[in-house]
Amino acid sequence: MQPSSRRIRPRRRTAALVSVTALTLAVSTSAGSGHPTAGSTSAAGPVAPAAGTSPLGPCMISGSTGVQMSEGIPTPTGYARSTGTVRALNLMVDFSDAPGQGRALDRFGEFFPQTTDWFRTSSYGRLDYRPQAPIGDWLRMPKPFKEYGIERGAPFDPGYRELVQDIVSTADPKVNFQDYDLLNVLITPNAGPSALDTVLSVTFAGNTEAPVADGVPVANASFVYSRQDDGSGTYTETGYRVLPHENGHVFGLPDLYTQDGGGAVGHWDIMSEDWGADNDLLGWHKWKLGWLDDSQVSCAASPGTTEHVLTPLTERGGGGKLLFVPVDAKTGYAVELRTQAGNDEAVCKTGVLIYKVNADVDTGHGPISVVDSTKDSGGCTRSPNVHAELSDAPFSPGQYFKDLDSGIRVTIAGKDPKGNHRVYVTRGP
Numbered sequence: 001m002q003p004s005s006r007r008i009r010p011r012r013r014t015a016a017l018v019s020v021t022a023l024t025l026a027v028s029t030s031a032g033s034g035h036p037t038a039g040s041t042s043a044a045g046p047v048a049p050a051a052g053t054s055p056l057g058p059c060m061i062s063g064s065t066g067v068q069m070s071e072g073i074p075t076p077t078g079y080a081r082s083t084g085t086v087r088a089l090n091l092m093v094d095f096s097d098a099p100g101q102g103r104a105l106d107r108f109g110e111f112f113p114q115t116t117d118w119f120r121t122s123s124y125g126r127l128d129y130r131p132q133a134p135i136g137d138w139l140r141m142p143k144p145f146k147e148y149g150i151e152r153g154a155p156f157d158p159g160y161r162e163l164v165q166d167i168v169s170t171a172d173p174k175v176n177f178q179d180y181d182l183l184n185v186l187i188t189p190n191a192g193p194s195a196l197d198t199v200l201s202v203t204f205a206g207n208t209e210a211p212v213a214d215g216v217p218v219a220n221a222s223f224v225y226s227r228q229d230d231g232s233g234t235y236t237e238t239g240y241r242v243l244p245h246e247n248g249h250v251f252g253l254p255d256l257y258t259q260d261g262g263g264a265v266g267h268w269d270i271m272s273e274d275w276g277a278d279n280d281l282l283g284w285h286k287w288k289l290g291w292l293d294d295s296q297v298s299c300a301a302s303p304g305t306t307e308h309v310l311t312p313l314t315e316r317g318g319g320g321k322l323l324f325v326p327v328d329a330k331t332g333y334a335v336e337l338r339t340q341a342g343n344d345e346a347v348c349k350t351g352v353l354i355y356k357v358n359a360d361v362d363t364g365h366g367p368i369s370v371v372d373s374t375k376d377s378g379g380c381t382r383s384p385n386v387h388a389e390l391s392d393a394p395f396s397p398g399q400y401f402k403d404l405d406s407g408i409r410v411t412i413a414g415k416d417p418k419g420n421h422r423v424y425v426t427r428g429p
């Protein structure tokens with residue numbers, strides 16, 4: 001779900017609070033869960049060394065146990081694997097009061113191959129996302145859409161439980177659910193309200209209380225409704241982006257928008273804004289998902305001044321991608337170099353992005369906030385559905401950021417002919 005973008009169009013209602021409630025309810029059932037797919041053993045997130053023995057240990061911040069979906073590293077088990085081959089089952093679903101219009105495979109084609117390509121690019125090829133649609137027709141549910149009581153913020157029980165049970169029993173003769181790591185339910189766009197009015201799309205992640213199919217719980221399922229058409233004529237290029245957002249939850253990522261919209265992180269992460277021009281994930285999320293090697297992450301935990309070189313985050317290959325400066329065991333500053341490349345097509349100011357990560361803040365409540373190097377500038381983009389103010393947030397050579405409370409200072413010292421940026425971190429009074 002993404003209420004942030006809905007604020008851009010005044011006629012959209014705001015329902016951020018209930019959306020957050022829905023997600024946390026879904027996630028709250030995840031404690032102590034195992035992997036949903038038989039034969040899969042790796043957990044989501046990086047293969048992290050023990051915190052006490054690695055130089056990155058002090059940067060592996062974590063939240064309290066009460067936080068249901070945290071930015072902490074490592075990601076708890078129960079979510080879908082985020083590296084290697086991940087098999088996504090796609091079912092196109094319709095109802096007697098909302099019969100599918102056109103071919104079901106055309107609905108599938110609104111999201112693929114773009115979603116596969118998006119994950120390959122963002123993960124540097126580490127996530128081999130394999131979408132399958134073993135049932136090529138609309139899967140007709142036994143009850144009309146309105147009888148499931150699906151509305152924005154609807155909890156899993158009872159409506160979604162009934163819907164999942166009906167999906168499982170209808171699809172089961174043709175589908176072995178054990179063959180898949182996650183489920184995408186692509187609802188016929190004429191069921192429910194327009195996404196311009198209310199975004200119904202939602203994910204229930206790590207949900208081991210979900211109905212069981214072929215011996216495995218349908219624990220990680222994304223539901224996509226309507227069409228996120230921003231009216232700019234780019235639906236065929238950007239309308240798919242709700243799915244990588246929803247699948248981000250399946251891999252354990254929290255929402256970065258808040259009740260106030262996308263003002264905390266802007267267009268710097270698809271978990272913040274998934275309407276409009278393409279955008280990538282923050283480096284923090286790439287580390288959390290296991291897409292960065294430990295050698296690509298610097299942890300500036302020592303007192304004094306340390307020097308770090310950042311290469312563009314979207315660029316494949318070695319080099320520093322993420323610098324993290326821990327403040328305490330739950331919070332810290334992340335530093336990375338963003339350029340207009342890869343999935344980051346809306347970047348209008350290249351530079352060093354600095355943001356605070358708080359593993360103790362739950363999904364939808366602002367676990368990450370970007371530091372704006374140019375407050376109240378109005379930003380450098382007028383692209384629709386891109387939060388403008390933060391679009392020119394990155395720092396340039398010669399600028400610095402200082403957190404007076406922690407005494408942490410990050411100085412952008414310069415850049416080399418290849419565009420790599422040199423950064424100094426000073427810790428102390």
Ligand SMILES: [Zn+2]
Pocket residue numbers: 001002245246249255
């Ligand atoms: Zn979301």
